[in-house]
Amino acid sequence: MNQPGGIDKPEEGISKESLRGSLGFLLRVAQLRSFSHFFTVLADENIRPGEATVLDLVRENPGIRQGAVSKTLKIKRAQMSKMVREMEASGLISRRVPPEDRRSVELRLTPEGAARIAQITTHFPEVEKRTVKRLTPGEARELRRLLIKMAGFEESKGE
Amino acid sequence: MNQPGGIDKPEEGISKESLRGSLGFLLRVAQLRSFSHFFTVLADENIRPGEATVLDLVRENPGIRQGAVSKTLKIKRAQMSKMVREMEASGLISRRVPPEDRRSVELRLTPEGAARIAQITTHFPEVEKRTVKRLTPGEARELRRLLIKMAGFEESKGE
DNA sequence: CGTTATTTGTTTCCTAGTAGACAAAATTAA
DNA sequence: TTAATTTTGTCTACTAGGAAACAAATAACG
Secondary structure (H helix, E strand, O other): OOOOOOOOOOOOOOOOOHHOOOOOHHHHHHHHHHHHHHHOHHHHHHHOHHHHHHHHHHHHOOOOOOHHHHHHOOOHHHHHHHHHHHHHOOOOEEOOOOOOOOOOOOOEEEEHHHHHHHHHOOOHHHHHHHHHOOOHHHHHHHHHHHHHHOOOOOOOOOO | OOOOOOOOOOOOOOOOOHHHHHHHHHHHHHHHHHHHHHHHHHHHHOOOOHHHHHHHHHHHOOOOHHHHHHHHHHHHHHHHHHHHHHHHOOOOEEOOOOOOOOOOOOOEEEEHHHHHHHHHHHOHHHHHHHHHOOOOOHHHHHHOOOOOOHHHHOOOOOO
């Protein structure tokens, strides 16, 4: 398990104009912050953000196909294949090949997986809170809204 | 050179409530979008976002120490060491050990490096434009402001 | 029907990036 | 000054993740 490190103190006396102009860089730093808080808060749970997201999505969509998870979470199929097999091996999810399309694999949580993700998600509000610590509640809401719009996740009515 | 792939079409009929609530996930997706556009627009330049950011920061701060670049850009020292040596080998930057602190290394652009980053940065506005395509100009500005605040990059007056 | 094209998941190989140990230099403490 | 601590960059080993090739199944097309 390779957790990225904590947050370094910023350096003084460095001109950062170009950085402030780069949305890509700002997004990367924000994401590092977010993941850092994730690992801090969920240190005892021994899980990574990607795995938690997969479990949560499977919980929300029982029987979802592996490829659909892959596309939704922007995780490459190769990587998803590894992750899913690991999580099956550790008893968190079940894989089922449906007879109507024997190429695909349906994913479901095992009771252990359901308990696991339920426990894990209890920590999410704390992670979110720390991540947006420097923003006002209104700013945090707005940031979320803008990211959702940017990612094209707007329509969520079962879509 | 391992460029991450393009943008997949989203999947239909999947419930994504939990995803929309996860700032970390939204940041990740936004960053993937941003990097994807970077690789599309700068396909012919054969450079990665991290390298471009390093060159840009060194351009803005000639003689900056390697560790300062590392901390500012949140790139681990080990990785920075590799990158810097590569860029030195390809003639983009020069490394100099100052006599007053012989542990450290000062970085400067070579004329080739300066020309390179100048050429590269001409593409940045197009990358930014594509990244925030779905946002209004005002929303894009606000997103940038919020990310800067979140990252603690607010004070930039030479700081 | 049979043939070709596409989709789905897997496997193999490779690159980017991290952790941890290290050496050298500089700083602090005794 | 000497000794202990910290800082700085590098090196080695390991992990996460991507690209490309692949096999099996399905869909599209003649």
